[in-house]
Amino acid sequence: GAVVSQHPSWVICKSGTSVKIECRSLDFQATTMFWYRQFPKQSLMLMATSNEGSKATYEQGVEKDKFLINHASLTLSTLTVTSAHPEDSSFYICSARDLDRGMNTEAFFGQGTRLTVV
Amino acid sequence: AQKITQTQPGMFVQEKEAVTLDCTYDTSDPSYGLFWYKQPSSGEMIFLIYQGSYDQQNATEGRYSLNFQKARKSANLVISASQLGDSAMYFCAMREGLSSGNTPLVFGKGTRLSVIA
Numbered sequence: 001g002a003v004v005s006q007h008p009s010w011v012i013c014k015s016g017t018s019v020k021i022e023c024r025s026l027d028f029q030a031t032t033m034f035w036y037r038q039f040p041k042q043s044l045m046l047m048a049t050s051n052e053g054s055k056a057t058y059e060q061g062v063e064k065d066k067f068l069i070n071h072a073s074l075t076l077s078t079l080t081v082t083s084a085h086p087e088d089s090s091f092y093i094c095s096a097r098d099l100d101r102g103m104n105t106e107a108f109f110g111q112g113t114r115l116t117v118v
Numbered sequence: 119a120q121k122i123t124q125t126q127p128g129m130f131v132q133e134k135e136a137v138t139l140d141c142t143y144d145t146s147d148p149s150y151g152l153f154w155y156k157q158p159s160s161g162e163m164i165f166l167i168y169q170g171s172y173d174q175q176n177a178t179e180g181r182y183s184l185n186f187q188k189a190r191k192s193a194n195l196v197i198s199a200s201q202l203g204d205s206a207m208y209f210c211a212m213r214e215g216l217s218s219g220n221t222p223l224v225f226g227k228g229t230r231l232s233v234i235a
């Protein structure tokens with residue numbers, strides 16, 4: 001089945017530094033990928049929609065200058081948390097769908113990245 | 119307004135018994151899909167089952183079945199013969215506009231299932 005790979009699986013960074021998270025579709029092309037954030041014991045909240053070759057679409061309340069998304073190829077989207085602060089500590093997870101499998105198919109998720117800002 | 123409502127923050131079930139996890143949804147789109155995902159403590163999201171709004175029959179996948187009641191806008195997940203490995207968070211999710219493009223999933227708050235030996 002379709003596989004989405006996310007890297008790194010966990011990262012600890014100092015306040016004020018930037019962290020890049022990669023999301024790759026391994027055996028299919030993904031013109032669109034989605035980035036979610038999940039705080040402890042909470043649900044997945046959509047942050048942004050990443051579109052290959054164009055600007056990402058951000059959800060209300062998500063700072064586009066803080067969470068930079070780049071979707072430079074059909075298999076790779078990156079999320080960069082810039083000038084990270086402790087409140088950015090969270091679980092970030094990406095997803096994509098293999099549209100060649102049809103419109104009514106499930107989304108595949110990366111393994112997620114647990115970010116801790118100290 | 120909440121699009122996906124899961125009213126059970128936590129559920130306990132005895133091993134080998136069946137359990138139903140509730141999910142109600144809200145949409146005015148006639149074309150939508152309902153999904154259930156399992157999230158173990160590792161964080162990965164594991165797809166379990168899918169039900170399309172136009173599907174006439176309830177979806178089944180092994181020990182998982184979906185009790186789809188369209189008029190009541192509910193899509194409850196039934197897990198039969200529970201196993202210890204079923205202990206995890208379970209999320210109900212919906213995708214609207216199935217025919218209009220690649221739209222994102224919207225998730226409920228989840229239900230934590232604990233299977234007791």
